[in-house]
Amino acid sequence: MQKHATAIAQGDVIVVYVDQCHLVWQDACGYVWGPSSQRMTVPITNQRERQTYYGAIEPLSGEVTALLTEAGNGYWTCIFVEYLRQHYAGKRLIICWDGASYHRGSEMQEYLEAVNLGYPPDDWPVTCIRFAPNAPQQNPIEDVWLHAKTFVRKNRQRCDATFGSIKLLFEEALENLTFDFKKLRMYIQDLQLI
DSSP: OOOGHHHHHSSSEEEEEEEEEEEEEEGOOOOOOOOOTSOOOOOOOTTSSSSEEEEOOOOOTOOEEEEESSSSSSHHHHHHHHHHHHHHHTTTEEEEEEEHHHHHSSSHHHHHHHTTTSSSSGGGGEEEEEEOTTOOGTTTTHHHHHHHHHHHHHHHHGGGGSHHHHHHHHHHHHSSSOOOOGGGGTTTTGGOOO
């Protein structure tokens, strides 16, 4: 990202950290306690009470952009990237995300080829950078999902006992919470000084 430092600082290139979140009814139920050396699992009793969100956070402003989708797959990944392009119209995007199969699959490759056609690599409208494998702690959007789910747990008494009301609480958190944590700027610390 250093070669784009000036363009990022000037706002011509937008960096976003992207991932999906699956909200389930049990996200509102609270915490599970157990030995720290043992992974705890919670059975999901109703798979239909699940909603997928694609989300992105821009590290300089902390702005979160989210889209409710039907699933996490190649089709919805392309839809979300195009949604981001429209949201940041006229800007080049650098998307940082994990190596999920649908982030690097044929649908996404075809989409990127079409969008970037005719541009040299340094000027691509959309550039994708992958985090290290199996390292969700590298992606700041994971902290956004955690904060939003914590908000749901703390405020679930405000809503009725439906999954729809849980989704509304989650979306309220995404729209109204301030996401300004240290990890957010760890990849672009020096860019703010330009």
